[in-house]
Amino acid sequence: MAWKIILGVAILLLIAGVWVRVAPLPKSRLTAKPGPMEPGAHPMMGGIKVVRPLSELPPDAQARIMDIAAATPRTERVGTGDDPAAFVTRSKLWAFPDIATIWTADENLHVHSHLVFGKGDMGVNAAKVARWFKALEAPPE
Numbered sequence: 214m215a216w217k218i219i220l221g222v223a224i225l226l227l228i229a230g231v232w233v234r235v236a237p238l239p240k241s242r243l244t245a246k247p248g249p250m251e252p253g254a255h256p257m258m259g260g261i262k263v264v265r266p267l268s269e270l271p272p273d274a275q276a277r278i279m280d281i282a283a284a285t286p287r288t289e290r291v292g293t294g295d296d297p298a299a300f301v302t303r304s305k306l307w308a309f310p311d312i313a314t315i316w317t318a319d320e321n322l323h324v325h326s327h328l329v330f331g332k333g334d335m336g337v338n339a340a341k342v343a344r345w346f347k348a349l350e351a352p353p354e
Contacts (some may be wrong), residue, residue: 222263233330234308242300242312243291247325250318254339260327261312261339263346267320274349275317278324281348282313285341302341311338 215298247262249255255262267274271299279298283290286304297316311334313326324345 227323233310233313236330238291238301238310238312238329242329243314244325245314245325246292246294246297246323247285250321250323252321256339257327259332259334259338260325261342262323263342264324265322265346267317267322270322271349275315278322278345278349279315281345282315284354285345296319297325302326304337311341313338313342 249262250264252264252266255264265274267269271277275295275298279295279300282288282298282300285300285302287305287308288300291299291301291312295316297314300313300315302311302313304311309331310329311326312329313324316323324342326342328334328338
Protein backbone atom coordinates (compact mmCIF):
# COMPACT_ATOMS: atom_id res chain seq x y z
CA MET A 214 0.00 0.00 0.00
CA ALA A 215 2.79 2.46 0.92
CA TRP A 216 4.57 1.88 -2.38
CA LYS A 217 1.35 2.82 -4.24
CA ILE A 218 1.22 6.13 -2.39
CA ILE A 219 4.91 6.79 -3.07
CA LEU A 220 4.45 5.90 -6.74
CA GLY A 221 1.38 8.15 -6.95
CA VAL A 222 3.25 11.08 -5.41
CA ALA A 223 6.23 10.48 -7.73
CA ILE A 224 3.94 10.48 -10.78
CA LEU A 225 2.25 13.71 -9.64
CA LEU A 226 5.66 15.36 -9.14
CA LEU A 227 6.74 14.24 -12.59
CA ILE A 228 3.59 15.62 -14.18
CA ALA A 229 4.00 18.92 -12.31
CA GLY A 230 7.65 19.12 -13.36
CA VAL A 231 6.77 18.60 -17.00
CA TRP A 232 3.84 21.03 -16.82
CA VAL A 233 5.89 24.03 -15.58
CA ARG A 234 8.37 23.45 -18.41
CA VAL A 235 5.85 23.16 -21.27
CA ALA A 236 2.85 25.20 -20.13
CA PRO A 237 2.28 28.24 -22.33
CA LEU A 238 3.21 31.55 -20.75
CA PRO A 239 0.30 33.96 -20.26
CA LYS A 240 0.57 36.26 -23.31
CA SER A 241 -1.04 39.16 -21.46
CA ARG A 242 1.80 39.12 -18.92
CA LEU A 243 4.40 39.56 -21.67
CA THR A 244 2.95 42.94 -22.69
CA ALA A 245 1.52 44.21 -19.40
CA LYS A 246 2.81 47.38 -17.76
CA PRO A 247 1.48 47.05 -14.22
CA GLY A 248 1.68 49.72 -11.53
CA PRO A 249 2.63 51.30 -9.30
CA MET A 250 4.07 53.99 -11.54
CA GLU A 251 5.81 56.25 -9.00
CA PRO A 252 9.56 55.85 -8.35
CA GLY A 253 10.64 53.32 -5.76
CA ALA A 254 10.94 49.62 -5.08
CA HIS A 255 7.49 48.10 -4.71
CA PRO A 256 7.57 44.55 -3.31
CA MET A 257 4.50 42.42 -3.97
CA MET A 258 3.56 38.83 -3.31
CA GLY A 259 5.42 36.82 -5.93
CA GLY A 260 7.57 39.59 -7.31
CA ILE A 261 8.67 43.19 -7.38
CA LYS A 262 8.22 46.38 -9.39
CA VAL A 263 11.10 48.87 -9.44
CA VAL A 264 10.68 52.34 -10.92
CA ARG A 265 13.75 54.56 -11.22
CA PRO A 266 14.03 58.04 -12.76
CA LEU A 267 16.14 57.91 -15.92
CA SER A 268 17.92 61.07 -14.74
CA GLU A 269 19.49 59.04 -11.91
CA LEU A 270 20.68 56.24 -14.19
CA PRO A 271 23.49 55.90 -16.73
CA PRO A 272 22.83 56.84 -20.36
CA ASP A 273 20.96 54.23 -22.40
CA ALA A 274 19.73 52.63 -19.16
CA GLN A 275 16.92 50.67 -20.81
CA ALA A 276 19.13 49.14 -23.50
CA ARG A 277 21.84 48.34 -20.98
CA ILE A 278 19.53 46.70 -18.43
CA MET A 279 17.98 44.66 -21.25
CA ASP A 280 21.47 43.41 -22.15
CA ILE A 281 22.09 42.59 -18.48
CA ALA A 282 18.78 40.72 -18.27
CA ALA A 283 19.54 38.77 -21.46
CA ALA A 284 22.92 37.73 -20.00
CA THR A 285 21.30 36.35 -16.83
CA PRO A 286 21.63 32.55 -16.58
CA ARG A 287 18.54 30.58 -17.68
CA THR A 288 16.98 33.76 -19.11
CA GLU A 289 15.65 34.24 -22.60
CA ARG A 290 14.10 37.19 -24.38
CA VAL A 291 10.51 36.58 -25.41
CA GLY A 292 9.42 38.51 -28.47
CA THR A 293 11.18 41.47 -30.00
CA GLY A 294 9.24 44.44 -28.65
CA ASP A 295 10.80 47.11 -26.44
CA ASP A 296 7.54 48.49 -25.05
CA PRO A 297 7.80 46.48 -22.90
CA ALA A 298 10.68 44.08 -23.46
CA ALA A 299 9.87 40.69 -21.93
CA PHE A 300 12.26 38.11 -20.47
CA VAL A 301 11.64 34.70 -18.92
CA THR A 302 14.00 33.35 -16.28
CA ARG A 303 13.60 29.75 -15.18
CA SER A 304 14.64 28.33 -11.82
CA LYS A 305 17.48 25.80 -11.74
CA LEU A 306 15.77 22.75 -10.31
CA TRP A 307 12.14 22.84 -11.46
CA ALA A 308 12.40 25.40 -14.28
CA PHE A 309 9.60 27.52 -12.83
CA PRO A 310 9.23 30.58 -15.07
CA ASP A 311 9.40 34.18 -13.87
CA ILE A 312 8.45 36.93 -16.31
CA ALA A 313 10.26 40.27 -16.26
CA THR A 314 9.10 43.25 -18.30
CA ILE A 315 11.22 46.35 -18.86
CA TRP A 316 10.05 49.67 -20.31
CA THR A 317 10.35 53.43 -19.99
CA ALA A 318 7.47 55.81 -19.37
CA ASP A 319 7.25 59.35 -18.00
CA GLU A 320 11.06 59.65 -17.79
CA ASN A 321 11.25 56.54 -15.58
CA LEU A 322 12.69 53.07 -16.12
CA HIS A 323 10.22 50.37 -15.05
CA VAL A 324 11.23 46.79 -14.25
CA HIS A 325 8.52 44.36 -13.17
CA SER A 326 9.51 40.77 -12.35
CA HIS A 327 6.95 38.25 -11.12
CA LEU A 328 6.41 34.51 -10.90
CA VAL A 329 3.99 32.69 -13.20
CA PHE A 330 2.98 29.75 -10.98
CA GLY A 331 2.25 29.93 -7.27
CA LYS A 332 2.01 32.80 -4.83
CA GLY A 333 5.42 33.33 -3.20
CA ASP A 334 8.82 33.54 -4.84
CA MET A 335 10.98 33.63 -1.66
CA GLY A 336 12.50 36.96 -2.77
CA VAL A 337 14.04 35.55 -5.94
CA ASN A 338 12.65 38.24 -8.25
CA ALA A 339 13.64 41.11 -5.93
CA ALA A 340 17.18 39.74 -5.67
CA LYS A 341 17.43 39.30 -9.45
CA VAL A 342 16.23 42.85 -10.19
CA ALA A 343 18.58 44.24 -7.52
CA ARG A 344 21.50 42.47 -9.27
CA TRP A 345 20.42 43.95 -12.60
CA PHE A 346 20.38 47.50 -11.20
CA LYS A 347 23.70 46.94 -9.43
CA ALA A 348 25.26 45.82 -12.72
CA LEU A 349 23.65 48.77 -14.54
CA GLU A 350 25.10 51.26 -12.08
CA ALA A 351 28.52 49.65 -11.76
CA PRO A 352 31.39 51.69 -13.20
CA PRO A 353 32.52 50.47 -16.62
CA GLU A 354 35.41 48.04 -16.56
